[in-house]
Amino acid sequence: MSILRKDFLWGGATAANQYEGAWDVDGKGASISDHCTNGSHTSPKRVTINFEEGTLYPSREATDFYHHYKEDIALAAEMGFKVFRMSINWTRIFPTGMEDKPLEAGLKFYDNVFDELKKYNIEPLVTISHYEMPYALIEKYNGWEGRECINYFYHYCETIFERYKGKVKYWLTFNEINSGTQAIGSVLSTGTVKGFDGPLYEAPDKPQERYQALHHQFLASARVIKLAHEKYPDYKMGNMCIFATSYPMTCNPEDVLANQEFMRKMNWYCSDVHVRGKYPSYAKKIWDKLGVNIKMEPEDEDILKEGKVDFYTFSYYMSSCISAQADKSGDGNIIGGAPNPYLEASDWGWQIDPTGLRYALNEIYDRYEIPVMVVENGLGARDEISEDGKIHDSYRIDYLKKHIKAMIGAVQDGVDLMGYTPWGWIDVVSASTGEMAKRYGFVYVDKYDDGTGDLSRRKKDSFEWYKKVIASNGDEL
Ligand code: BGP
Numbered sequence: 001m002s003i004l005r006k007d008f009l010w011g012g013a014t015a016a017n018q019y020e021g022a023w024d025v026d027g028k029g030a031s032i033s034d035h036c037t038n039g040s041h042t043s044p045k046r047v048t049i050n051f052e053e054g055t056l057y058p059s060r061e062a063t064d065f066y067h068h069y070k071e072d073i074a075l076a077a078e079m080g081f082k083v084f085r086m087s088i089n090w091t092r093i094f095p096t097g098m099e100d101k102p103l104e105a106g107l108k109f110y111d112n113v114f115d116e117l118k119k120y121n122i123e124p125l126v127t128i129s130h131y132e133m134p135y136a137l138i139e140k141y142n143g144w145e146g147r148e149c150i151n152y153f154y155h156y157c158e159t160i161f162e163r164y165k166g167k168v169k170y171w172l173t174f175n176e177i178n179s180g181t182q183a184i185g186s187v188l189s190t191g192t193v194k195g196f197d198g199p200l201y202e203a204p205d206k207p208q209e210r211y212q213a214l215h216h217q218f219l220a221s222a223r224v225i226k227l228a229h230e231k232y233p234d235y236k237m238g239n240m241c242i243f244a245t246s247y248p249m250t251c252n253p254e255d256v257l258a259n260q261e262f263m264r265k266m267n268w269y270c271s272d273v274h275v276r277g278k279y280p281s282y283a284k285k286i287w288d289k290l291g292v293n294i295k296m297e298p299e300d301e302d303i304l305k306e307g308k309v310d311f312y313t314f315s316y317y318m319s320s321c322i323s324a325q326a327d328k329s330g331d332g333n334i335i336g337g338a339p340n341p342y343l344e345a346s347d348w349g350w351q352i353d354p355t356g357l358r359y360a361l362n363e364i365y366d367r368y369e370i371p372v373m374v375v376e377n378g379l380g381a382r383d384e385i386s387e388d389g390k391i392h393d394s395y396r397i398d399y400l401k402k403h404i405k406a407m408i409g410a411v412q413d414g415v416d417l418m419g420y421t422p423w424g425w426i427d428v429v430s431a432s433t434g435e436m437a438k439r440y441g442f443v444y445v446d447k448y449d450d451g452t453g454d455l456s457r458r459k460k461d462s463f464e465w466y467k468k469v470i471a472s473n474g475d476e477l
Pocket residue numbers: 015018175176315376380423429430431432433438
C-alpha cells in the first residue's frame with residue numbers, strides 16, 4: 001500500500017531559459033540568462049553586457065523545447081507525469097518588461113503548451129520568474145533594486161493569470177528566491193548586476209542592493225498572490241526556495257549557533273516572509289550584521305500580510321557543514337559551508353545527502369504546516385552513450401531512489417507532501433555553469449557544448465525506471 005498521497009503529483013521540472021531556446025523568435029526580448037555565455041569547469045559561465053558577445057549555444061538555443069514541445073510532452077506523458085514544471089519566459093510576453101501590450105505570439109506559445117499538456121491530463125506547474133528577468137529592467141533599474149519592477153511584474157502576472165485561467169492552477173512566484181541572499185545568486189535572481197561583465201562566480205557582493213531587491217520581490221510576490229486569491233479562487237500559489245540543509249561542523253555549541261545563523265539567513269529568511277506574511281524576528285540582526293538598511297513604505301507591512309502562499313516548494317540538491325571558525329567554513333559546494341566527511345559528492349562537488357532531504361521536509365513542515373512539494377532534485381552527471389546506443393545511467397537511478405525513499409520516510413514522519421518534480425527531467429543547459437555536459441534527464445538530448453548535435457531525444461535507462469515508480473506511486477523503487 002502506497003504511503004504517498006493517492007493524488008501525488010509526480011512529474012519533472014524545467015525552466016524556459018535553460019530549455020526553450022528560440023531566444024530571438026517572435027519578438028522575444030533578452031533576459032538576464034540570454035546575457036550569459038556558456039561555460040565549463042575550466043572557463044566559467046560569464047555574464048556579458050554586450051549581448052552580441054554571448055554565445056548562441058548552448059543556452060540561447062538550449063534543447064529547443066520551443067520547437068519540440070509536442071514530442072517532449074508525449075515523452076512526459078509516456079512516463080506517466082501528473083505535473084509538468086516549467087516557467088514562462090517573461091521576455092517572450094513583454095520583451096523589455098515595460099510594455100503595456102503583451103506579445104500575442106508569446107502568449108500563444110504557452111497556450112499551445114498548456115493545451116498539449118491537457119491532452120494527457122498533465123497539470124502545469126508554472127514558475128512565473130525563473131532567472132528570466134528582462135535585461136532592460138536591469139539596465140534601467142538595477143533589476144529588483146528598483147521598486148518600479150513591482151508594477152511591471154504585477155502587469156505581467158495580471159496578463160498571464162487572465163490568459164491562462166482554466167489551463168493553469170499551480171503557480172510559483174520566484175524560483176529559488178533565497179539565492180538572492182548570496183552574491184552569486186543575485187546575478188540570475190535579483191538581477192542587481194547593472195554594468196557587471198564577468199564570470200558568474202565573481203559577481204560583486206552588494207548586500208544592500210540584494211536585500212533591497214529581495215524586499216521588492218517579496219512585495220511583488222505578495223501582491224500577485226493577493227490578486228490570484230481574489231480573482232481566481234482555484235489558483236494555488238506557492239513560493240520556491242533552495243533548501244540548503246546544513247549541519248553544525250561539530251557538537252561545539254559555537255558551531256551549533258553558527259549553523260543556526262546560517263539556516264536562518266539561507267533557508268528561513270525568505271520563506272518566513274512568504275508563508276507568515278511578515279519579516280521574522282531575527283531579520284534585523286541579519287541586516288545589522290551586513291550593514292543593510294532596507295527602505296520600506298508604510299503600506300509594505302500590509303502588502304506582505306495579504307499575500308501569503310498556499311504551499312511551500314523547494315529545490316534540494318545537497319547539504320553542507322557550518323563551523324564557527326572562519327578558516328574551517330571552507331568551500332564545500334555552491335551553497336557554502338564545509339564538506340561533510342560522511343558524504344560523497346557529484347562530479348561538480350555537490351554533496352549527495354538523501355537523509356538531509358528527509359530532515360529538510362520535517363523542518364519545513366513542522367515550521368509552517370502547509371503542503372510541501374519538492375520541485376527540484378537530481379544528479380547532474382556526464383552521461384555517455386554506450387556501444388549499444390543506450391545510456392545506462394544507474395548512478396542517477398540510485399540517487400533518485402534514495403531521495404524518494406527519504407521523501408517516503410518524511411511522509412511517515414508526518415509531512416504533507418504534495419509531489420515531486422526532479423530537475424531537468426529532459427536534458428537542459430546547466431544554470432550555474434552554462435554547460436550542456438552536466439545532464440540530469442531521463443531523456444538524453446543530442447546537443448553539445450561546441451554547438452553540435454541534432455537535438456534528437458533518446459530515453460535513458462532511468463526513463464523506464466521512473467515510469468515504474470510513478471505507476472506504483474512510489475512503491476516500486
Ligand atoms: C537550480 C535552478 C535550476 C537548475 C538547478 C541545477 O539552482 O533552479 O535552474 O539549473 O539548480 O543546477 P545546475 O544546472 O547548475 O546544475
